[in-house]
Amino acid sequence: MARAVELLGLRACLTKSTMDCGDGLPPNWSSCSTDDCIQSQKDLYAKHHNTADGRIRIWFGLRQIMNATDRLLLETRDVAQELNTGIHMHIAEIPHENQLVMRTKGIDHGTVTYLEKIDFLRSNLLAAHSVWLNEPEINHFSKAGVKVSHCPASAMRLLGFAPIREMLDSGVCVSLGTDGAPSNNRMSIVDEMYLASLINKGREVYIGGTTNPTALPSETVLKMATINGAKAVLWDDEIGSLEVGKKADLVVVNPFKWSMLPLHDTIANIVYCMRTENIESVMCNGKWIMKDQKIMNFSEDEIISSAVERATDLLVRAGINLPKRMNHL
Template sequence: GPLPRNRKRTVSAVLSGSLPAASDSRLSVVWTYAAPGGGAKMTQVTAVSADIVLHNAFVVTMDGALTVLRDGAIAVVGDRIAAVGPSADVLGAFPGAAQTLNLAGRILLPGFVNTHVHTSQQLARGIADDVDLMTWLHGRIWPYESHMTEEDSYASTLLCGIELIRSGVTCFAEAGGQYVSEMARAVELLGLRACLTKSTMDCGDGLPPNWSSCSTDDCIQSQKDLYEKHHNTADGRIRIWFGLRQIMNATDRLLLETRDAAQELNTGIHMHIAEIPYENQLVMRMKKIDHGTVTYLEKIDFLRNNLLAAHSVWLNESEISHFSNAGVKVSHCPASAMRMLGFAPIREMLDSGVCVSLGTDGAPSNNRMSIGGSDCRESI
């Protein structure tokens, strides 16, 4: 399950303003950019004007050749990036641009994708510092989250989204909250792309009273309803995935029915997996297996290529192979991992062909939502 793509390829340098909506008749032929042998080539285009030309930038194209233009430019027409190339060429092609911005050597690159975010936790920054994960969950975060209102969720998502945008993120994967409709309302206003999930749990310790009454049927049906209501809304920017908080709070029935429902709807699953040694130890004891969460998920045939496994710190060699064989994707959150979880075997995963992405986790785990911040760089 890939993260959603929009026709508009937003870049971080233009996040402070909104791009004009939908198709634009001013652009009759879209520019194409190619870099055979590292060179730049632009094909002919007929366009009256561009809405904005950003030039004199260090442009990271992320094309097949990973071309970088040291004095590059892009032109935006309507909701499309219409040209990418050397500044002189792009400026010459769009002399009548409505706005021209000299970036003075700043870096211009496609928007980041943050693959593990808790929007509902933005208002809880700093409430769970210096505690272990189980205390963090049972004593701090879940009591906080369980008392949130719909309006709290909306405000929290807005604040989280603003911080994400400021750090260059244009798409994120929500790890699971309670009020997905309010998340969707905020995401639509912010202009971001997002994979939104509801956090589901149907058993286990630590659940607040108003969560412990949620049955397996309720967990599954509520997510199907959210998919029906919000999937592919906001001009295709919002996707609804299924969410499982963690194996310690999920019955086998919830795991397997979530697997089947997500597969039937061709959508993703977001789940915290193998975060701490205690999790693996509990699974080994309760499920009578020789290792932990991933070993058990493989045993019950849960692993699929639409699964985004958050953290995945405590995996052994065979479990990394299980991920690779099933096509499971991993969200690595280095800053929060260094605070509470431990060192994930990232090099081993990459060597085994596992797709590993970066996430920030929630504000109480990280105290910042900058995916490119010094905390992530230092932890890596």
């Protein structure tokens, strides 16, 4: 992953998702001790942090509370703080998670309540999903400065309606994410902006019984995709907005295509109308990595061809036979 980021000229916070307990883990994961989890991440940090002209940062990763002992949680907290880096963790993702934590930890709600109890919550924590939170838990996030990655497509597909408006109203920094390929086939922040605007308006109808078209307005969604994203990865002093003294990371959008016309309100058009085909060029760290819709540092055709070949091979090795439901050339 670090090699791909460096070759393509991207900027990234990379993390290894660690697990030191839990049922149903593959043998190579279930045999990983707490010490192994911590040391492997220290090694990755030593090898890759601040490489690729400063474009790569290494974070510490925790899969989820069902796969982490208290020792792994607390040592990860301490080492990340010592190294001045971040922690990524899936938190309050599904109802079963909260139910399991309540049953095994003897608390009255769920993951966030328990993490607050053991003093795990910190401002360098990025909590992915954060769907099943109650009001006191939102306040815990706000008080500790925890950041949230809201993944609308994944939420609609698998997880539920996250209390995004309540988190924003409480001062929680909420950014946008795509989640992984198993729960989001598109993985496009352009799509996530549009979906975020819709799912949160739909949630208002569900919980309040009436429509509210001003719920999560386009200005807020754009902020979630830009400066809040930079804050979430602890990089807003250098990226996330176009300002004198910040890194030259930017996206060039061509609004003069059918999907974004007429162009009456630029921000609304970006959130509600823009498609990936409107993106003309991308610059990272002052260098063009896509120009006139052409990847600059690698052959896109080669990458796609390799991906198709490897995906086919993966199905064969896994013994998966997919049904042929449509004739195609």
